[in-house]
Amino acid sequence: MSFSPLTSRLIEALTCLPGVGPKSAQRMALHLLDRDRNGGEKLAQTLQLAMDNIGRCQRCRNFSESEVCQTCTQTSRDASLLCVVETPADVIALDQSGGFRGYYFLLLGHLSPIDGIGPEEIGAPLLDQRLAEGEVKEMVIATGTTVEGEATAHYLSEMARRHGVVASRIAHGVPMGGDLEYVDSNTLSLALKGRKRLE
Structure with a gap:
């Protein structure tokens, strides 16, 4: 038919x-x-x-119907903390966790020279300008654990250092309630590298 x-x-x-x-x-x-x-x-x-x-927020690059999105206008957030993520879905996930009360910046991807995605495409000039303002004291890098995500994290950490901003990376590893035997070797390797001392 x-x-x-x-x-x-x-x-x-x-x-x-x-x-x-x-x-x-x-x-x-x-x-x-x-x-x-x-x-x-x-x-x-x-x-x-x-x-x-619906366009993009001029401050964080998230979806917005106005020049500055609702998140960026919330004065209750900690202006000294900036979390850099790849997608709008990442912002939603982090916000719903309740574990982060700073502001966000969206890359809308990650560095990938093979695909023609360089610093301009991920909004690096705008992020550089934001860090230069001096309000951000710590930049939390929450990119993926792919090769491109790690390369992007390294690039961003260098940018943060140039501005005297502390660069931190979200921890990766074994999920809550996860059994080690079912966790892949790359995740276990990251968990071991990110281990911390028990107080």
């Missing part, structure tokens, strides 16, 4: 979402057309509004 041209376009458009293959996109499209037209219209309107009105 073949679909009408517009139905096919809808199915194809839905495959742009992460984790949505052709079959899932087909199921979603048919559901919206057959059972939830109001939901489809609401989705279309909200998507259009979001694409037109």
Whole structure:
């Protein structure tokens, strides 16, 4: 069975979402057309509004509908602490943990010369400017543990040192409740390197 041209376009458009293959996109499209037209219209309107009105915060580069995002305007946060992360999802995860009360800066990726991603693409000039303001005393680097993430962390730590800012790296290792026998060797290696003395 073949679909009408517009139905096919809808199915194809839905495959742009992460984790949505052709079959899932087909199921979603048919559901919206057959059972939830109001939901489809609401989705279309909200998507259009979001694409037109959501930009980037000029201070941290997170999603925002204004020049400065809600997080950056919270005066209750510790201005001496800045956590550098790769994605908006990282900010949400760290904020929900309740363990960090400073501000954030989003790289929107990591250094990867092979892919043409250099300091400009990860917002290094803006971060450098922020560190130069003198308010930040410690920069917590929370990039991934991939080769690119580690290279990015090293680059950022050098930047922090130039400004007299303490650079720290989030700990990596064995998760709470994890059994050592099920943890991969790279994670165990990081856990051993990041070990601390018991008081």
